[in-house]
Amino acid sequence: MLAENVWVGFLIRYHRTEITLRETFVRLLDRLAPNGDRDGRWSQKFWALRGISLTVRPGEVLGVVGRNGSGKTTLLKTLAGILGPDRGRLEVRGRVGCLMSFGVGFNPNLSGRENVFINGSMLGLSRQQLAERLDRIVEFSELGDFIDAPVRTYSAGMRGRLGFSIAIHIDPDILLLDEVLSVGDAAFREKAGSILDRFRAAHKTVVVASHSMKLVEEQCTRAIWLDAGEIRMDGDPAAVIEAYAGKLRAAD
Amino acid sequence: MLSRSQGLPAVVCAPTLAERLRELYARRETIRFLTGSYLKAGHRDKVLGHLWSLLDPLLFMLVYFLVFGVLFGLAGGGGRSLRFMLYILIAVLTWRFFQGAISQSANCIRANRGLIHEISFPKAILPVTVVLSRLYDFAWGLVVVVAMLLAAGVWPTIHYLWLPLLVALTLVFVQGAAFIVAYLGAFFADTTNVVDVALRLLFYTSPIFYYVRHKPGVPEHQVFLTEHATLHFWYMLNPITCLYECFRDALLWGQAPELRLLGCAAAFALLICLVGFAVFASGEGKFAKYV
Secondary structure (H helix, E strand, C coil), X not given: CCCCCEEECCCCCCCCCCECHHHHHHHHHHHHCCCCCCCCCCCCCCCCCCCCCEEECCCCEEEEECCCCCCHHHHHHHXXXXXXXXXXXXXXXXXXXXXXXXXXXXXXXXXXXXXXXXXXXXXXXXXXXXXXXXXXXXXXXXXXXHHHCEHHHCCHHHHHHHHHXXXXXXXXXXXXXXXXXXXXXXHHHXXXXXXXXXXXXXXXXXXXXXXXXXXXXXXXXXXXXXXXXXXXXXXXXXXXXXXXXXXXXXXX | CHHHHCCXXXXXXXXXXXXXXXXXXXXXXXXXXXXXXXXXXXXXXXXXXXXXXXXXXXXXXXXXXXXXXXXXXXXXXXXXXXXXXXXHHHHHHHHHHHHHHHHHHHHHHHHCHHHHHHCCCCCCHHHHHHHHHHHHXXXXXXXXXXXXXXXXXXXXXXXXXXXXXXXXXXXHHHHHHHHHHHHHHHHECCHHHHHHHHHHHHHHCCCCCCECCCCCCCCHHHECCCCCHHHHHHHHCCHHHHXXXXXXXXXXXXXXXXXXXXXXXXXXXXXXXHHHHHHHHHHCXXXXXXX
16 A cells, blocks of 8 residues: 555634533623624634645655644644644545554553454454454563453553554554654664654655654655744755754744 | 545545445444443443343333332323333333433543544544444343233234334434534533433423323323323424334334324434434534544
8 A cells, every 4th residue: 555645735723712501602692792702802713733735745754843832733633634624625545543642542441452453443444454463463562461451450651552552553554653752761762763664664654743853854854844833944854954953043 | 536446545624424424334343343342341340240231221110110100100000000111111211222322422522532632533433332332222121121021911013013113213313312412512511411401301201101192901091181282292293202102002002103103203313313413524623622
């Protein structure tokens, strides 16, 4: 399976706090009143991504750099299909794998093995594929006999390992990584690093959001600089990093 | 689409309803896994475990029988008690299916906020899983009902053939309502409160433990509401009422379900399912932002 094409135009996101029925009702009255909603205090549209147009081709390793709050995570989540764009179009072809956090959706009362099936199925694999990969997944996670114990007995690290193991073995066409390779212990990081190499060798598409300039420079074929929801610069990793680092230094 | 010819699934924003349905069908394995996990997890730690699926409607039926049948005297006394128990049981079973599915759906999006924030999947899977896991209990409950009917000497008639259709209609109706409630529950935290009250109202205005139609062997004075034609009409417009009565016709009275009731239930079921799915689908892209 080859990787795909991501074409995205004008992605804008709306951000709001909890709504209750009462608030909605009051808001309605407010709007109807003659001076209603003048200062826009009921709803502020926060555009996390503004007018992003981006095409990613198969085989590219795209690095996304930017300050905290610039929209990196939002961009990745939108590409993954977790968030829908408010405006514009998004087209993604092929299976997307997100490594943003692991072990979500684990049912604590069921065993690790059962959760592999559930989680794996959620992430898009068929039962047959999961059955084939089950041994590899268990081995990679190094959980041993614990795989048959209920997940609520696992430590946080064990849960993370199992989640990561499942996510890795999904074998997606596009891989989205969100600053995730920098957490975890040394052994974990080593494993994670080799994964990236494997993906590059297999000509899959990877999009990485990272704060590590070193990683972007070494691993990526292309980089974009995201600033306040817009793409400031798009091109050769070294050049982009140069510009980004320059801005950071200037800000100090 | 180019991607389909290459065998790759395409993810385009704002897919049509038909595409969403197809996606749901493609994810049926996930639905099966999730439903299984809900059921297993729900029963695993309990002493009586799976038995509760069967005991639940029976025990509730007994409670209502004692309170309304014996205490309030709605049963009619004597040999009619057993039939009254069966009468209640059928409705209680259907009601528990509906009520359980609705109250769990109201919360299903919020409860799974972690999942929604991290993985891209058709969120419709969540209310569908809730309803299917309740359907499982409902199906087993029906088996118990039939067993009890046989034990009471009410033999199966050809009208048992209506059962698959009735179960399907109930499923469609409950699923539609679940979609709507799940959608509302995602955006409004108050939904659970409103749903609780609405369920209470529906509970008392549907004939679980009282009669509303004239049937052989049921004393005239036990049947309610038949004097006021308009009230009776509006009362019977309730699809849940229609479903109860249809089930009772097929199982207990050994008759074909009254056609106008069947029609009413079918119309409501289809309508609410279509509307519910459309409404829920419109929210698919937004859930992750609000939850």
